[in-house]
Structure formats: C-alpha cells, structure tokens
Amino acid sequence: MKKHFYLSAILLTVSFFCIAQQNTIPKDTTFTVWSAWEKIKDYFPVAIPVKEKLPEGVIEYRNLEYATLENTLYGTRKLHLDLFRPKGNKKLPALIMIHGGGWSSGNKNMEVPLAQRIASYGYVTITVEYQLLPEAKYPAAVKNIKAAIRWVRANAAKYNINAHKIAISGTSAGGHLAALVGLSNGIKKFEGELGNQQFSSSVQGIIVLDGVISFLAPLSLNKERDSSSVDVLWLGGTYTEKPEIWKEASPIFYANESSPPMLFINSGIPRFSAGQNELIGLLSQWNIYYEVHSFSAKVHPFWLFHPWFEPTVQYITDFLNTIF
Template identity: 35%
Template sequence: MRFFPAVASAVLGLSVAASTLAADLIPVDDSYTISQRYARYKDQYAGISWPVSEFQSGQTVLFDRLYKTVGERELHVDVFLPLAERRTGQGIVLVHGGGWRSGGKSHFYALANRLAQRGYAVLLPEFRLSPEAPYPAGLIDVNDAIVWAKSQAADFGFDRDKLAIGGASSGGQMAALLAYTADTPLFKSTPTDDTKVSALIDIDGVLDFTTPLALQFENAAGDKSAAGLWLGGAMERVPDRWREASAAQHAGPQSPPTLVISSGIPRFTAGREIVETKLKAQGIRYRYARFENAPHDIWLFDPWFSQIVDQIDGFLTEK
C-alpha cells in the first residue's frame, strides 16, 4: 500500500506538519498493473501481445478534467474524442477494474483511444477505491461523473441521451449496478440526478454476488476478500449490502440494452443467466459474447482486445 498527497500543499520541499500531511494522504493500492498481468500470462497464452495505440491527426485527448471535489479531494476524468467528421453522437463512460481497491483510469487508455477512432466520445473517470472510501463511495462518484458528462455533451460532441456505461471486472460490476439502478435514488448525490444510460457493456464483471458461484470466490476470504473489503464485511455479516450491490437484483423493465463480454471464466460473470432471463422477458436487447482459452484481463491484450472493440462497436451501432 502506498500513500500519495491529496493536495498541492504536500508537494516535495514544502514544510508541512506531519499531522497535517498525514490527513492529506490518500491510500493507494498499486498491486494491480498491466505489466504484472502480462508477465503472468505471456508464457500461458500463445500470441498474447500489447495492443498498439496510435493517435490520428486532429484527434483530441483531454486529461484530468475536474468533475467533482470531496472536501479537498479532487476527482478527474480523461476524455478521448473522435475526429469531428467521424462522430457517431454516442458517448461511453468506462469504469476501470482492479478489485474495487486498485487499478486506474489509464488502464483503459488503449480501449478508449481505439473506440474514439471509431467515432465515440469516451470518458474515463477516476473514483474513490476501497482503501480510501468503501462502498458506496465509488458508485456515487461514477454517477456524478455521468451527470458531469451529460452537462458537457455539447462540448464533447455527443448526444446526452446517447451515453453508455461500460467497465471491466470490478468496473463491469459497478457499471452494471449503476445502469440497472438509474431509475432509483441509489448511489446518487441528489435523488433527481439524471444518470440514465443508453446501453451497458459489462466485460467480465460479476452480476450477482449472492449466487453460489460468486460466493465461492468473492466471499472465500470473508471480511478480507476484495468484495468484503469494499462492501464492509463478508456476506454473512452484511447480507443486505451484498444483495443491494448485485446488479441482477435490480434488472427489470427500466434496464438498458446490455452486452456481456466474458473471458470464458464463469466466476467473473456470475449471475449472467439471471440478468439474461429478466431482460429477455422484458424484450430488452441483450447480447452475450464469450471467449475461450482467454485470461481474465481480455480488455488489456490482443488478440482479445481488438475483438472487444469490434463487439462494442457492433452492439452500439446495432438497431
């Protein structure tokens, strides 16, 4: 665990009282990195490679745009915009993974860049992770990022009613939960906030924590599991919170069209069948794409990365 200063007053060389500095530090778990995952997978998956990111002439990327403050804590969004002539009018908010406690928005740079080149305005929010603030803080942050994104839609060249949300791993779980609760006051700073999204893309994100498959893994370490640390305790201690945080429990007639992309490892999309049954019963567009012999982190590496871009693009342009 590392700690980083939350405010500029803690920069190197400035004399700050130890007690003040300690209060300004943000705990950061940087144990989940792309290079670490590549080292784990490179001898296991033939043909695995880092996706190549190239910028097009005239392409715009806006880094660290402030969308929210919590006290003196700033939260930022990175924005990848398409060329004006390629705009689809569709925006996408992507929520990074990392077990609700690690990772960062930069993990989605390659995907955001490629989708922007397909014509999408892509927004990558920073949000509070469990070492800093447990459930539901990060969910409230991402909803605030959605509200902010809609307020900037005209400047960023997309229709505020065509804003999708997506995410990978824990970010996929969060994206699904927010998409399916957008018609409720849950996870909103203000009950009337417009957080409705036009589509959901869940890449290997758990959809129901309460299923036997999810509990076998997510609750195995009890209070000390990644989910337990985020939710404030094991399933046995806070069962209502585990149910509330399960997107499948909220799926219904208000849910947006949904694309679930699976690495083929069933635990990471636990609850998918529940969601599929509910959405299909309501006539809501639903697609399930599954890879075989792939690692969990399919959004980070080729050959899966490029196929995921095609899957997202195809789903969002499908009528």
C-alpha cells in the same frame, strides 16, 4: 530563546508532515497491465500488452475535473476523467468507461487504449477515476460514477455529445460497477450529493466485460473468502455479517422492464460473470436487447492484450452502432 525557537521549528515541521500525510491518498498498485501480463505470459505467449496510441483524427482532453469531494480524510479531493472524441463538431453518442482492479486497484489510464480505438469509430469515450477501497468503501464508487455521468450531460454542448445517447462500460470490477450504475437508473440512494444534480445519471446502454452481476449467485457466493478478501473489505463484511449489503450491491436486483440494452463479453473463467445467466433470463423475458460474446482463453483481463483487444473493440462498437 533558542530552545523555544527549535521547539517551534520542530512542531511546525511535524504539523506540515501530518498535513501532508493526511492529504496522501493510499494506493493499491497490485493490478497493472504489467502485473497482469506477468501472470499469463508463460501460459499465453501470444499475449502482447496493448499500448496507448491516439488514432489519427481523434483528439483528447486529459484529467478534466468532474467533481470535488469536500472534508474527506485526505482533505479536498478532486475526481478526474479523460475524454476522447473524433475531430469536428458533430454531436456524437458517448461511452463512459470504468476500469477494473477488484474495487481496490487499477486506474483510469488502463481503459485509455480501448477508449482511443472506440473513439475512432465515431464515439465520445470517457475514462473515469473513482474512489477505490484504500480510500473509500462501497457505495462511494457508485456515487462517483453517477456524478461523472451528470458531468457529461452538463458539458454535452461543450464537447458535442448527444446527451440522449450515453452508454456505460466496465471491465472486471468496473464491469460490476457499470452494471450496477446502469441498472439502477433513477434510484435515489445511489445518486450521492456531488455536482450537477439537475442532470440525469441514467444511461441508455450497458457493456460488461467479465463483471459480476450478482454477489448472491452460486459462482460468487460459494467462492472461498476470508475477512481480508477484497470484496469482503469493500462491502464492509462477509455475506453472513452483511447479507443486505451483498444484495444491495448486486446489479441483478435492479433489473426491470425498462432496463437498457446490454452487452456481455466474457473470458473463459465463469466465476467472473456470476449471475449473468440469471440476468439474461430476465432480459429475454422482458424482450430487452442483449448480446453475449465469449473468449475461450482463461485470461481474465483479455481487453488489455492482443489478440483479444481488436475483437473486443469490434464487439463494443457493433453493439453501440446497433443501439444508437
């Protein structure tokens, strides 16, 4: 009897352990503000990490659930966003904000300082959590973000958002995702099956901070890679193995005469804006409004640090004021 009791207890413990393991989403913590600062501080001693600071007159709503993923490898999975807006009941334009981290690392909190400051200029800013590489490959993140935009429209009345004036921004890999989400307005294969399907996921403006526009552009395609490179893993294979996926995941191929206005903010490292010049050529041809601003410093995540933070805020808010 004792033997059976101990055996049952062991099996029960193992079962709980397995369930716990199953529900633990793997994390890549290689990209943080502090890891980025460690890489640049000796070369750019002027760089100071920007910290969160809620401006006076701005209110925040943290970790709002925007979608539920059922039957994943990790059980039922909730996706969250943070929302910032000026106090009052005025209906305001919104900016959806997508963090970077090579499609594998980072988190929505890294966009919070930018979101807080931009909100103080009269916008509703929303930082979005999405599925990263350790959890899901392309195109899961794209479908997550489209669902977040639909959630914003579904809840526009509650948070006093002008549902006809929604822009999207992204930093690094988030910039690539912002461009892909924004330029693929209305394309069914990227919509996914998450909530609020009755609402549109289209955006009326796109802001890209050091984000790749085409994986097929020479600056991207000629980059040295192996099977363990993060973009290879995220896209499910090398260009030779999956050329159609590399093209499908390149935002430039969805640009058309109806694409929204775009803002590009670049660091002094050209490869992070691969394909941008080609896209600008198309936007010019179609008379679509765009702006380009560049920092000379070879600091890729410039938006995380002073002295580049405030000019970045100004470029973004000026652009939003122009298009909205």
